[in-house]
Amino acid sequence: MSGDYSHNDSQIDSGSRYNDSHKHKEKYKEKEHKHKEHKKDKDRDKSKYSNSEHKDYSEKKHKDKEKERLKHKDGSSDKPKDKYKDKEKRKEEKVSHSLYDGRLKKEKENGFASPLHVKSEPESDDFYLSPKSLKRERDDDDSEYKPKKMKVENEDKSEKKAKKRKQEDGKNTKTKKKTKDKKGEVADGKKKAKKEPEEKWKWWEEERYTDGVKWKFLEHKGPVFAPPYEPLPEHVRFYYDGKPMRLSPEAEEVATFFAKMLDHEYTTKDVFRKNFFKDWRKEMTSEEKGKITDLNKCNFTEMHEYFKAQSEARKQMSKEEKQKIKEENERILQEYGFCIMDNHRERIANFRIEPPGLFRGRGDHPKMGMLKRRIRPEDIIINCSKDSKQPKPPPGTKWKEVRHDNKVTWLVSWTENIQGSIKYIMLNPSSRIKGEKDWQKYETARRLKSCVDRLRAQYREDWKSKEMKIRQRAVALYFIDKLALRAGNEKEEGETADTVGCCSLRVEHITLHPEKDGQEFVVEFDFLGKDSIRYYNKVPVEKRVFKNLQLFMENKQPEDDLFDRLNTTILNKHLQELMDGLTAKVFRTYNASITLQQQLKELTTADENIPAKILSYNRANRAVAILCNHQRAPPKTFEKSMQNLQTKIDAKKEQLADAKRQLKSAKADHRVCKDEKSKKAMEAKKKAVQRIEEQLMKLEVQATDREENKQIALGTSKLNYLDPRISVAWCKKWGVPIEKIYNKTQREKFAWAIDMADEDFEF
DNA sequence: GGGCATACTTAGCATAAAAACC
DNA sequence: GGTTTTTATGCTAAGTATGCCC
Numbered sequence: 172m173s174g175d176y177s178h179n180d181s182q183i184d185s186g187s188r189y190n191d192s193h194k195h196k197e198k199y200k201e202k203e204h205k206h207k208e209h210k211k212d213k214d215r216d217k218s219k220y221s222n223s224e225h226k227d228y229s230e231k232k233h234k235d236k237e238k239e240r241l242k243h244k245d246g247s248s249d250k251p252k253d254k255y256k257d258k259e260k261r262k263e264e265k266v267s268h269s270l271y272d273g274r275l276k277k278e279k280e281n282g283f284a285s286p287l288h289v290k291s292e293p294e295s296d297d298f299y300l301s302p303k304s305l306k307r308e309r310d311d312d313d314s315e316y317k318p319k320k321m322k323v324e325n326e327d328k329s330e331k332k333a334k335k336r337k338q339e340d341g342k343n344t345k346t347k348k349k350t351k352d353k354k355g356e357v358a359d360g361k362k363k364a365k366k367e368p369e370e371k372w373k374w375w376e377e378e379r380y381t382d383g384v385k386w387k388f389l390e391h392k393g394p395v396f397a398p399p400y401e402p403l404p405e406h407v408r409f410y411y412d413g414k415p416m417r418l419s420p421e422a423e424e425v426a427t428f429f430a431k432m433l434d435h436e437y438t439t440k441d442v443f444r445k446n447f448f449k450d451w452r453k454e455m456t457s458e459e460k461g462k463i464t465d466l467n468k469c470n471f472t473e474m475h476e477y478f479k480a481q482s483e484a485r486k487q488m489s490k491e492e493k494q495k496i497k498e499e500n501e502r503i504l505q506e507y508g509f510c511i512m513d514n515h516r517e518r519i520a521n522f523r524i525e526p527p528g529l530f531r532g533r534g535d536h537p538k539m540g541m542l543k544r545r546i547r548p549e550d551i552i553i554n555c556s557k558d559s560k561q562p563k564p565p566p567g568t569k570w571k572e573v574r575h576d577n578k579v580t581w582l583v584s585w586t587e588n589i590q591g592s593i594k595y596i597m598l599n600p601s602s603r604i605k606g607e608k609d610w611q612k613y614e615t616a617r618r619l620k621s622c623v624d625r626l627r628a629q630y631r632e633d634w635k636s637k638e639m640k641i642r643q644r645a646v647a648l649y650f651i652d653k654l655a656l657r658a659g660n661e662k663e664e665g666e667t668a669d670t671v672g673c674c675s676l677r678v679e680h681i682t683l684h685p686e687k688d689g690q691e692f693v694v695e696f697d698f699l700g701k702d703s704i705r706y707y708n709k710v711p712v713e714k715r716v717f718k719n720l721q722l723f724m725e726n727k728q729p730e731d732d733l734f735d736r737l738n739t740t741i742l743n744k745h746l747q748e749l750m751d752g753l754t755a756k757v758f759r760t761y762n763a764s765i766t767l768q769q770q771l772k773e774l775t776t777a778d779e780n781i782p783a784k785i786l787s788y789n790r791a792n793r794a795v796a797i798l799c800n801h802q803r804a805p806p807k808t809f810e811k812s813m814q815n816l817q818t819k820i821d822a823k824k825e826q827l828a829d830a831k832r833q834l835k836s837a838k839a840d841h842r843v844c845k846d847e848k849s850k851k852a853m854e855a856k857k858k859a860v861q862r863i864e865e866q867l868m869k870l871e872v873q874a875t876d877r878e879e880n881k882q883i884a885l886g887t888s889k890l891n892y893l894d895p896r897i898s899v900a901w902c903k904k905w906g907v908p909i910e911k912i913y914n915k916t917q918r919e920k921f922a923w924a925i926d927m928a929d930e931d932f933e934f
Numbered sequence: 935g936g937g938c939a940t941a942c943t944t945a946g947c948a949t950a951a952a953a954a955c956c
Numbered sequence: 957g958g959t960t961t962t963t964a965t966g967c968t969a970a971g972t973a974t975g976c977c978c
Contacts, residue, residue, distance in 0.1 A: 521967075525967080531968090531969080532969070533970075587968095589969095590970095657971070660973080662970095670971090700971095739973075740973085740974085743973070811961095914965095
């Protein structure tokens, strides 16, 4: 059984997985078209397989024993669960469970826990005029919470911490100290923003909020709006049907959006052009509307050239000009890029409002090319605390609303006009609020580790269930676990690109092979996942899974749902019952992290040098990226850069040969002369050879790494799936500088892990 | 148990900035 | 020091998950 879960075996065909993606895009177009045509039928079929008509479906399968059992039980226990009870239960569990479980004690013991400081309270209001009551308090009724316990436990482990604790107790822990760095940073934030504060706030050493409160105090300056439209200069003209035509500012602006994208493939796509033209016409005056009736007669090239020249000019700007722009950006960043949340100045992620433009959906998106409206203050909802200095809307405008909801983390929101979805301004990943959540995510995944065997045994048992619903759930879960598939929420048809995840797989997305390439029971997956990235994989599965899949596919059309009795809500409800906080996506986190840890153990050897160790790390990272199907378009300059590298390698080889020759002759010299001078010369040559060998090795490693990485994106898993403590521990264990694994931004995001994990950390 | 709304995480690509190169 | 190449960052779309209402 265990072998079944080694994720390498699921990649038997990983090579072909990344090929022919273009060819298949065509194939998908066809498929999707077919899919749409069948929409009506499908809906009908769907109902055919559900609810009251369950029996019809299962009766078709009465021929064998299994099916007989199905028939009896099916549907009977599909009753919705007692929702109220469920909710209450979850609530309770939430309260009793927190991030700070026993396992964390270990990390807190580690040698990397930084010295603790007692931070003096700032003298009254500083720079930000923040209210006095900013300090994070522990709610009185929180006293039974584990966070506190953790602190107590820490005391036992570390004298330093005990010391700190004492001092805190002296203050009754009611008022958390404002960090020195904050004070410093705030005080000279405007001037020396670049300067690293001597000391970073270690939020991970503080207790967390509970029962949904995200902050007590929040103050910010609101968003930065997109700059207003600047009309084109006189000499840049738009032509219709060969004749120059001046456009109204509104129509012109939208035209420039299209003109800017002219050398992008989007503008050749029918859907894009159609959507664009329709929305563009809405912005035209009635006169323009009357004239401009055919996009093919529109000529934007002069505009296009103008923008190209502009961006060229920007590149050619003098140092001083560039510096000026940089300074201005820095000023805006300092003013709008930070907020005060509970006594700390925290970086905001996206404080700029998205500028208007043409919607660029991914894959075959039905809405590509539509006009993304300009967002005005009147569209904006501000969220901040009541007692904060509220952000001011630009002169002469008003916010849509100002609210004070501390159960959410966003500072600003607005509704976008393409899908009608809400967009948010939130904090940077380095912030406490994001970091805590991230940490918690990995703790949940680690809890899954401790019960995954039980869960696996359970779903294997469920493959035999009498209920169709349970079988489907069990097979889907098997895929999610084994293949790290996404949950697969339902999505509105026709509103987005046709992509699927596990629960939304359709019959057409898998092919069953009783035997293929010498293996039994092979399932061939071929579908478009998130971002329309193709997932292609051939996986041998267990016989029971295979038989179940045959059953699920019986009497269905290709466009029908494979798991017609399942959706993500049902699946997650089930998972929640198995483990508190468990959802489908936890499996991805868990399997990614555990794979990294395993691979690192397997691939790292003690006697390698640092570049070779890093190659091992990247290979482990790559194993995860392949598992999670994180792909990228090969860089445009890939071939060329590969070639350049090869040239460098060849040159280095020559250099090495030369150095070796020189060493040989130096040796010969020394044999003859036997004096100090010749000895020194010989040793110098020896060193040179060594150095060059090392350089060559480094280059070769680089080439291997790059080649293997051609179509694989490592960043996504590194940032979102791999418990950073695994990487930190690995670095510490092997003496690899953390900078070789994480760049500055990543180190900021994972500061908590870098601080708390020691080399013994086990995921 | 569907439908909708909301909030938040995950994702790849484009572009800016930094580093390497000549 | 200018140009090219590589890496980091910014951007925002596209997911997951959950709550609420009927």
